[in-house]
Amino acid sequence: MPVTSVTSDVESLTMTLIADFPVGPERLWSVFTDPRQLERFWGPPGWPATFDTFDFSPGGWAKYHMTSPQGQNAGGTWQFTDIDAPRGFEVVDSFADADGNIIEDLPGSRMTFTFEATPQGSRLTSVSHFASAEALEQIIAMGAVEGSTLALNQLDAVLQDLRDYAQGKGTRIEVLSDQHVRITRLIDGPRELVWRAHTDPDLMRRWMLGPDGWRMTHREVDRREGGKYRIAWEPEPGTEGEAFGFDGEILLIDEPRRMVQTEHMTGTDYPSTVNDLSLYEEDGATLLTLLIAYPDAATRDMVLATGMVDGMEKSFQRLERELVH
Structure with a gap:
């Protein structure tokens, strides 16, 4: 540092x-x-x-x-x-x-x-x-x-230079404190498209899938401050795992730079996180930064242990392959 x-x-x-x-x-x-x-x-x-x-x-x-x-x-x-x-x-x-x-x-x-x-x-x-x-x-x-x-x-x-800083490094995670984690990923494409990929339900189902072998089964998104959303996934036949989903509320929108929302695992009593997404474009590439606020270190460690970052990297690779290029 x-x-x-x-x-x-x-x-x-x-x-x-x-x-x-x-x-x-x-x-x-x-x-x-x-x-x-x-x-x-x-x-x-x-x-x-x-x-x-x-x-x-x-x-x-x-x-x-x-x-x-x-x-x-x-x-x-x-x-x-x-x-x-x-x-x-x-x-x-x-x-x-x-x-x-x-x-x-x-x-x-x-x-x-x-x-x-x-x-x-x-x-x-x-x-x-x-x-x-x-x-x-x-x-x-x-x-x-x-x-x-x-x-x-x-x-x-x-x-x-943004590409020198992030190109080829994939999805990176930094633990900032007991409650805060920062995730960064360079997307080789314009900010407007990366923004739409995070807000358009039809585009979301094409890339926001985590590891291979999963599909998005529900995508109800009200993209406005105070709006609610619910997203769910299930494994394809032959893929191990149980269906799951997230729901939450949009807290802040500053299109196409920043969006903040709560995230709660549907059907559980797990506490919600606050996910702060920001996008910065330079020379045709977009640096995506996701700041996640957890209620405590125990919840942070539990979530990170699920392999969340590996699943995000698979999704970002799919985003670049299917939407940007």
């Missing part, structure tokens, strides 16, 4: 994050100064950012909001106070309301970003300066250490 340390110092009223990357400082500079690239990592998993304003000039403002799987928004602003390309820049960092106005009751800071070359690539050093020990303690209590670490650890996929 890129982040190597996050430390706080009550005497200097600072919080310092250090992260190392296998690319030059100019490449690192470019992702922090382009709002479209910032949106891919500025915000912890499950809270992606959208930059509504980005005036990268001394005195200019950047305004953004992060959206949770349940559709809640948390806003922020940067006012750029110093720019020293490509070595670093400084901002006044503040929390903001839905209209982009600074929330004075929440702790702001003066934040510096410094990019320097290392023998292995480059190092980011981000230092947040607070007005008081109380402000520093409050921001830490709000989860800033964990949130910033999870956010910056998403940068690997942004810094590399």
